[in-house]
Amino acid sequence: MQKIKLNFGYDALSLYLGKVLLTMIALTLFLILGIEWIFDLVNELKQVGTGDYHLPQAIFFLILNSPAKVYDLFPLCALIGSIMGLGVLASHSELVAMRAAGHSISDIAIKIMKTAFVITILVTVVGEYYIPGLQNTAQKQKAYALSQGQALQTKKGTWLRDGKDFVHIAQIDDNKLTGVTRYQFNEKMELIYTSFAKEADFYENHWILKNIRETRLSEDAVTTQDINQAHWYSKIQPTVIQIVGNKGADKLNFNELSQTIQYRESSGLAVSQFKLMWWQKLTQPLATMLMMFLAIPFVFGPLRSSSLGMKMVAGISLGFVYFSFNKAIGPIAIVYNWPAWLAVFVPLLVFSLLGAWMMKRAW
Numbered sequence: 001m002q003k004i005k006l007n008f009g010y011d012a013l014s015l016y017l018g019k020v021l022l023t024m025i026a027l028t029l030f031l032i033l034g035i036e037w038i039f040d041l042v043n044e045l046k047q048v049g050t051g052d053y054h055l056p057q058a059i060f061f062l063i064l065n066s067p068a069k070v071y072d073l074f075p076l077c078a079l080i081g082s083i084m085g086l087g088v089l090a091s092h093s094e095l096v097a098m099r100a101a102g103h104s105i106s107d108i109a110i111k112i113m114k115t116a117f118v119i120t121i122l123v124t125v126v127g128e129y130y131i132p133g134l135q136n137t138a139q140k141q142k143a144y145a146l147s148q149g150q151a152l153q154t155k156k157g158t159w160l161r162d163g164k165d166f167v168h169i170a171q172i173d174d175n176k177l178t179g180v181t182r183y184q185f186n187e188k189m190e191l192i193y194t195s196f197a198k199e200a201d202f203y204e205n206h207w208i209l210k211n212i213r214e215t216r217l218s219e220d221a222v223t224t225q226d227i228n229q230a231h232w233y234s235k236i237q238p239t240v241i242q243i244v245g246n247k248g249a250d251k252l253n254f255n256e257l258s259q260t261i262q263y264r265e266s267s268g269l270a271v272s273q274f275k276l277m278w279w280q281k282l283t284q285p286l287a288t289m290l291m292m293f294l295a296i297p298f299v300f301g302p303l304r305s306s307s308l309g310m311k312m313v314a315g316i317s318l319g320f321v322y323f324s325f326n327k328a329i330g331p332i333a334i335v336y337n338w339p340a341w342l343a344v345f346v347p348l349l350v351f352s353l354l355g356a357w358m359m360k361r362a363w
Contacts, residue, residue, distance in 0.1 A: 013098065017108070018115035020089060021292075025081030025119070029070055032077060036069055037062060053145040064138035071127035075288045076319045078119070082112070082295030083315040090299050109296050109359070116292035120285045128281070132253045139251075162234050176201055180209065182232075192217055200232065207232040254281050275340040276330050283344050287326075290351060294318065297358030322351050 044058040089095050098108060157179070158169045170179025177200040184193035193216050197209035212227040252260060257278045264271045298311045326347045333343035 011111075013103065014111040014114055017085075017089075017111050018118070021082055021085040021112065021115055022119065024085035024088070025078055028077040028081040028084065029073065032073055033066065033069055036073070037066075040065075047146065051146045053142065057142065057145045061138050061142050064134045064141075067126070067131045068135050071123065071131050074123055074127075075284065075291045076323060078116070078288050079291035079295055079315055079319045080312070082116075082292045083298050083311050086112075086295060086299040087311050095299065105300050108300075109293075112296060113289065113293060116289045119292075120288045123288065124285045127284075128253045132251055132256070135251045160236055162236050167234075167236065177207075197230075202238050207234060207236075252277070254278070257281065272334045272337070272340065276334060276343060279340045279344040280330070283348060286348060290348060290355065291319065291322075294351065294355045294358070297355065297361070300359075322347060325350075 040062055041058070044061065045055075047053055048055055048058050086095070095108070099105075156170075158172060160167045160169070162182075164185055166183045166185075168179075168181040168183075169177050170181075171177070178198070180197040180200045182193075182195045182197075183191060186192050193214070195209075195212055195214045198211035200207045200209050202208075209230045209232050210228070212230055213224065214227060215222065215224045252274075257274055261271050261274050261278060264274065295315065298315055326344075329343045329346060332338070333340060
């Protein structure tokens with residue numbers, strides 16, 4: 001097979017391999033995303049009918065969240081799609097023809113990894129700079145519909161309307177609120193009361209405010225008092241608050257995560273989860289390339305004589321083992337206060353050694 005060297009360093013064989021692999025990865029993404037869509041739609045239907053949140057809004061929410069799903073699923077789909085693509089080439093004896101034309105296994109592997117590198121860069125750029133914005137838009141629109149237009153997220157916190165009162169929340173963590181400011185108005189929409197609570201916890205259908213400073217305004221005087229704890233019975237439920245303020249570590253891009261970690265460290269807040277996500281985002285391109293690398297020995301290694309179906313089963317099993325291992329070690333690292341980088345690099349190292357061993361057997 002004659003090589004046609006192109007200006008950007010890719011020959012015809014590299015482009016052909018890339019085309020086959022990309023097609024199969026896209027097909028795998030389409031199938032797995034379809035399954036995810038079914039489960040997500042069933043989950044969203046539980047909230048359909050709440051406020052102004054109806055089926056069209058739920059479908060639009062899923063559409064906006066689909067790119068994030070693709071980004072999360074891409075390493076696994078890269079493994080499965082690469083096994084499918086190379087398996088199809090093997091079943092059509094095209095890999096044999098490549099070997100007969102003078103291309104060694106290492107040469108073919110390098111061409112595959114060149115494709116993996118380009119795909120990984122493109123997916124990472126889109127995933128880090130465009131997907132978080134779509135997720136945040138989806139969350140805002142869902143919260144707006146559920147609250148019937150009474151909730152709004154801004155860069156400096158979350159605003160909600162509770163009857164005639166307006167509430168500003170600086171930070172939301174599960175059922176715990178930080179920096180809760182309430183503004184109360186009379187019938188003439190004149191400000192008559194404000195309060196600031198450092199913390200708020202949801203307990204038995206109401207909020208418990210802590211470390212409160214209240215200010216009451218009248219025509220004659222302004223009075224202020226400090227209260228240790230107070231009960232706040234509000235129509236604002238944790239579900240709506242979590243949705244409108246849900247900009248967790250997984251919905252921040254790399255730069256936002258870095259800034260959040262610096263802020264939380266300077267404020268004495270917990271940063272373990274954010275550091276873990278920072279390292280996971282940093283190493284996700286490596287995980288994608290590792291998955292495509294692991295597909296190579298499935299075709300040239302110990303399973304080369306197996307059917308495509310057997311390769312697929314083995315590849316899917318390996319992929320799920322990797323991602324289960326990766327998902328499990330993160331929370332363990334947080335609980336036992338292990339370094340975040342250790343929790344991220346251990347799965348990569350273990351499966352890199354496994355891939356190297358499998359490739360050694362292929363040669």
